[in-house]
Amino acid sequence: MKNDCIFCAIAAGEIPSCKIWEDDVAVAYLDINPCSPGHTLVVPREHVRGLLDADDALLAAIVPRVRKVAAHLKEKLPCDGFNILQNNGACAGQSVFHLHFHIVPRKDGGPGGLSFASSPASPAALQELAARLKMD
Numbered sequence: 001m002k003n004d005c006i007f008c009a010i011a012a013g014e015i016p017s018c019k020i021w022e023d024d025v026a027v028a029y030l031d032i033n034p035c036s037p038g039h040t041l042v043v044p045r046e047h048v049r050g051l052l053d054a055d056d057a058l059l060a061a062i063v064p065r066v067r068k069v070a071a072h073l074k075e076k077l078p079c080d081g082f083n084i085l086q087n088n089g090a091c092a093g094q095s096v097f098h099l100h101f102h103i104v105p106r107k108d109g110g111p112g113g114l115s116f117a118s119s120p121a122s123p124a125a126l127q128e129l130a131a132r133l134k135m136d
């Protein structure tokens, strides 16, 4: 647990939250600033800053829990689909530096998707970049 971390404090029950599920690995609670009704955060109890700081065991444990909570929301809410969002770094929109996964429920006919500015790239530029980024 990190002293000045709000999500550690919520996981420890020191700060109130609208918790919908918890176990020994993770806690799920409603986001106080929701993108849609039922917007939920799934947060590991272990304090790690972001995805690159989590070890494989933690990630292997957390992903099925995100799915479990998402399936529950889909069953209980008017919810036809959902976005999973996980921000890393302030430049990517991370504001709480304790790993967490957003589940944003969506409804058919409602506002959907998350808006990221994008524009088509040329095939040549994509091929050049892929060559540079190819992993061993």
Ligand code: 5GP
Binding pocket: 006, 017, 018, 029, 030, 031, 032, 033, 034, 041, 086, 087, 093, 094, 095, 096, 097
């Ligand atoms: P991030 O921007 O880091 O990906 O997401 C952090 C999220 O945590 C935001 O959507 C924000 O609304 C939410 N949040 C921040 N403080 C609290 C809090 O004290 N309680 C709850 N339930 N959510 C919080």
Ligand code: ZN
Binding pocket: 001, 002, 005, 006, 007, 008, 009, 046, 047, 048, 097, 098
């Ligand atoms: Zn923390």
